Amino acid sequence: MTRTAMLAAALLATVATPVVAQADPVASAADAALTQDRYAWDFVEGVTTEVGPRQAGTEAEQRGRDWAVAWLKRNGFVNVADEPFEMDTWVPGDTHKAEILSPYAQPLVIQPLGNSASTGPDGIEAEVVEFENVDALRAAPDGSLEGKIAYISHSMTPTQDGSQYGFAGPARWVGAGIAASKGAVATIIKAVGTDYHRNPHTGGTSFPDGVEPTPAGALSLPDAANLERMFDRAQGTPIRMKLTLTPRRLGMTTSGNVVGEIVGRDPSLPPVLVACHLDSWWNGTGAFDDGAGCGIVAAAAKHAASGAQPLRTIRVLMAGAEETGLWGSKAYSAAHIDEPIAVGLESDFGADRIWRFESNFREANPALHARIASAVARFGVSNGTAVATGGADIDIARDQKTAIIDLQQDGTRYFDLHHTPDDTLDKIDPVQLRQNVAVWTQVVGILANEPGAILPR
Amino acid sequence: MTRTAMLAAALLATVATPVVAQADPVASAADAALTQDRYAWDFVEGVTTEVGPRQAGTEAEQRGRDWAVAWLKRNGFVNVADEPFEMDTWVPGDTHKAEILSPYAQPLVIQPLGNSASTGPDGIEAEVVEFENVDALRAAPDGSLEGKIAYISHSMTPTQDGSQYGFAGPARWVGAGIAASKGAVATIIKAVGTDYHRNPHTGGTSFPDGVEPTPAGALSLPDAANLERMFDRAQGTPIRMKLTLTPRRLGMTTSGNVVGEIVGRDPSLPPVLVACHLDSWWNGTGAFDDGAGCGIVAAAAKHAASGAQPLRTIRVLMAGAEETGLWGSKAYSAAHIDEPIAVGLESDFGADRIWRFESNFREANPALHARIASAVARFGVSNGTAVATGGADIDIARDQKTAIIDLQQDGTRYFDLHHTPDDTLDKIDPVQLRQNVAVWTQVVGILANEPGAILPR
Known part of the structure; x- marks a missing residue:
């Protein structure tokens, strides 16, 4: 399309959908991505x-x-690297059985939690004692669970913003440690x-210092x-269970963060950092969590630079080992703490549509916040008032106290799939995935062409 | 409620819902069951x-x-028995793994089919060759699969009447035998x-005579x-798989058919036989297939007799070993072939609502067919024109060439659950389950009070 034709199309488009500025290459790229x-x-x-x-x-x-490095290179990213770090590695082992005796x-279907100890191959047999939630477990007298298997029955209901995770999550995060x-x-x-x-939904659990991990x-x-x-x-008749879980600790092994860039016109400016994580739990294929997120941020980087080279560099971080302790995010921050970023964004909540935009500079840089909010409104994204805090993979943004944007994805069905064997490609809706890419393209494009500091000091 | 009050209520009910004959104890029982x-x-x-x-x-x-016998006795059934028979028993074993090498x-998630041979605990490694359907597999030259693993990719779409099972089922029923x-x-x-x-959905497969079963x-x-x-x-690069499936054959073991009766006023009349099967595949808990069916037929027998003792005996057959070859149905027919039944009905297609009534006496006994059709219409059940052939558990009805009724359940989501680990209680909708019981109560009640032959000779 010639520039004249583009302008004509933009004028027509302006009549039809006045919010869309088709002549703006970023907006055009976002619309095309949709x-x-x-x-x-x-x-x-x-x-x-x-x-x-x-x-x-x-x-x-x-x-x-290795696959991601090859994909980034094949798709025109530069400065592609696999930045290694060491981590303390847990693996699930082969036997995951629970049997009511x-x-x-x-038999009942079970999977181990990350950091679970092993029962040994012969399993353990014990009475199961039920607790309605973590508070009930906390209230149990010390020593009262000696020789017992604690069961926590806390339920979760779906919420669009995923906030129920904070309510239901402690059963997994700290329950085993308290019971132990x-x-x-x-x-x-x-x-x-x-x-x-x-x-079953797996996920990490942790044991307090001085408490020996249990299965x-x-x-x-x-x-x-x-x-x-x-x-x-x-x-009141005791319910007895045989439990066999055989996870293992491998000690220190090497993981890594995959990075790649779209280099901006002025590489001296702090880059826009867009992040996701590349690891997944063993039981699924890591489609929703977080292959989709890596696809979204990489796609947005490509599209945001498709019309014209952006002013700032866009840096993609595909973090390693998020699931078992944010190892990659921490390692990235430690390695790059002295290289200021302009702003950090992460995609790690599935592949359903983005419904709300939040920043941590609504007060400090209201013009930019409003400009972004206005630009994404045409994709059905609302202007959120919460202060963005970023996700697990952008520790560096928090450590540098820099600008952060959260593009909130619809989490209504996220916890149907989260950390389960069912986290597979077929769960991704291509239409919603593209809406993510369009919104990300719009936001990353604006940020990467912003000459001033995103979060003024 | 007195009889006068009942009549008054019936008159009122007739005004409000003219089809419902509330004074009829069977109709009242069906309405209450709903x-x-x-x-x-x-x-x-x-x-x-x-x-x-x-x-x-x-x-x-x-x-x-044992559980079903106790349940039937506890709920007032008489002549409750566990009628043993011998069967050739296959069990799935412990290891079910498929791994792309x-x-x-x-790893891929797999479960063995019934009658599968074992790979041995060390598994087998081979190239996988894809066939779009059974016809494509049949067309493969003899010997062309030597040393290969055949993969059949035939898909299934949901249908209300379950007819896609006939279209997609052969991949499971005969695919392995053809490939072997x-x-x-x-x-x-x-x-x-x-x-x-x-x-995965398991289910039986069979190997032709002279063909050695394979995994x-x-x-x-x-x-x-x-x-x-x-x-x-x-x-075109070969796809290699390691497959480890360790099912075993146990040889002849004892199974049984659980029976129980509501005795009629005239036990000399042939009984109404209502059937289901009690066994399930190992991987689920047999809720949809077919715990629900057993619950439905037993409940209907109770309700149909709740207003007044029925004329005919209602006999409940909870067949054994349906899934692995209709062993119970065959054994029941063999043992009872000389005891005529009036009519046979089976519930074995989940727990969703009944949407269509069919008989095999629409032509031979149109008055009774019409009466039943009219009586179930208020539950949203249509009058089907297909000739009822009965299900797996009522071989005796076919062997005796007696009357058969099919109360067709909505199968739209049946094959989401069929033969999977997901066949669990939570999948049953209590409202639809009760609609089944209501329709069954109505039909069984009419049949059990029918003085003449259901299917005139």
């Missing part, structure tokens, strides 16, 4: 099909990095999730419901 | 919680029979199902889609 982006799908289809699960610190994660013998400190031989939880499929696992929600019915029916 | 039935849920909740999976021919199935190394006859070392199929969860398994649909993308991307 219907035509292929980068994001290509990335997430590729990494889930050709690599699959990418458990942090393992050879599979290394294959994921009495009074209602039957009271003598429990193991902890099982109702998976922190909102679906009813027999695919810890998540039951799928149908299995948790079954166990709870057993408690109702047994009327 | 909102108040507790038997069906009690049965299916109980058997799934207190017994769980009931693989045919195993100790778990025996526990299921190259070019895109990653052409030299394949194993067969894997895209699970015959309509969901996208990583819970055979079903990939979940997300895994099948992943494998198909690998074929697209590999562009």
Whole structure:
């Protein structure tokens, strides 16, 4: 299309949809991405099909990095690198079994939590004691769980903003540690999730200093419901379980952060950092969490630079080993703390549509905040008043106290899939994925062409 | 309620809903069941919680029979018995793994098909060759699969009447036998199902006489889609898989049919036989298939007799070992072939609403057919023109060439759950379950009070 034709098209478009400034190459690129982006799908289809699960610190994660490095180079990114770091690596092992022995013998579907200890291959047998939530567990007297398996039944309901994770998550995050400190031989939880499929949600748990890690696992929600019915029916008769989980610690292994750039016209300016994580739990293929996020940020970087070279460099960070302790994010910040970034953004909440824009400079740089909010409104994105804090993969933005933007994705079904075997490519809606890319293109394009400081000091 | 009050209520009801004959105790019982039935849920909740999976021919199935016998007695059935028969028993074993070795190394989720042979604990490694359907596999030259694993990718779409099972089912039913006859070392199929969860649909497969059984398994649909993308991307590079499936044959073991009766006023008349099956595949808890069906038929028998003792006996048959070869249905027919039944009906297609009534006496006994059709219309059940042929558990009705009724359940989501780990209690909608019980109560009540032959000779 010639420039004259573009202007004519822009005038026509202005009549039809007055918000869209088609002559602006960034806006044009965002509009095109909405219907035509292929980068994001290509990335997430590729990494889930050709690599699959990418458990942090393992050879599979290394294959994921090699794949991502090749993808970035093939798609025109420069300064592509795999920046290694060392991490303390946990792997799930092969045997994940929970079996009710009495009074209602039957197997239940379980998966270990990250950092779970092993029961050994022969498993352990113990009575299961139910707690409705972490507070009830905290209230149990010290030593009262000696020889018992603690079960935490705290439920989760879906929310668009994902805020229920904060409410339901502690059952997984700290439950096993609390139970272990009271003598429990193991902890099982109702998976922190909102679906009813027999695919448990794993995720990291942690044990306080001085508390020896115990075996810890998540039951799928149908299995948790079954166990709870057993408690109702047994009327005090002890429920005995055999639990066999065989995770292992590998000690220190090498992971890495994959980085790549679209170099700006003025490389001396602090870059725009767009981040995601490349590792996944072993049980899924890491499509929603977070292959899609890596596809989105890389696609946005490409599109934002498609019309004209941006002023600032756009740097993509595909962090390693997020799931098991934000190892990559911390390592990246440590390695690059002295290289100021202009702003940090992360995509790590699935692949459903972006519905709200937030920044941490609404007060400090209201003009820029308003300009971005206005530019993304045509994609159905509202102007949020919360202060953006960024995600797990942009520790460096918090450590540098720089500008942060959160592009909130719809999380209504995120916890149907989060950390489960069901986190597979088929769950991604290509239309919503492209809406993500369009919004990201718009935002990254504005930021990368902003001459002044994003967050004035 | 006095009889006068009942008549008054019936008159009022006639004004409001002219089709409903409230004074008819059967209709009243059916109406009450629609909102108040507790038997069906009690049965299916109980058997799934207190017994769980009931693989045919195993100790778990025996526990299921013991449980059902106790339930029937507790709920007032008489002549309750567990009628044993011998069967050739297959069990799934403990190891079910499929791993792509190259070019895109990653694990896939698989479960063995019934009658699958074992790979041995060390598994087998071979190239995978794709066939779009059974016809394509049939067209492969003899010997062309020597040393290969055949993969059949035939898809299934949901249908209300379940008819897609006939279209997609052969991939499972006969695919492995055909592949084995052409030299394949194993067969894997895209699970015959309509969901996208990583819970493969198992089910029986069979090998022709003279063809040695091979290992055979079903990939979940997300895994099948992943494998198909690998074929697209590999562009001819062989896809190699390591397959480890360790099912075993136990030889002859004892299973049984659980029976119980509501005795009629004239026990000399042939009874109404209502059937289901009590066994399930090992991987789910047999809620949809077929704990619900057993709950529905037992509940209907109770309700149909709740207003007044029926003329004919209502006999409940909870067949054993349906899934692995209709062993119970055949054994029941063999044992009882000389005891004429009036009519046979089966519930074995989930727990969603009944939408169509069919009989095999629409022509031979049009008055009764019309009466039943009219009586169930108020529950939203249409009058079907197909000739009822009955289900797997009522061989005796076909063998005796007696009357058969099919109460067709909505199968739109049946093949989301069929033969998967996801066949659990939470999938049952209590409202639709009660609609089943109401329709069954109405139909069984009419039949049990019919003085003449249902299917005149």
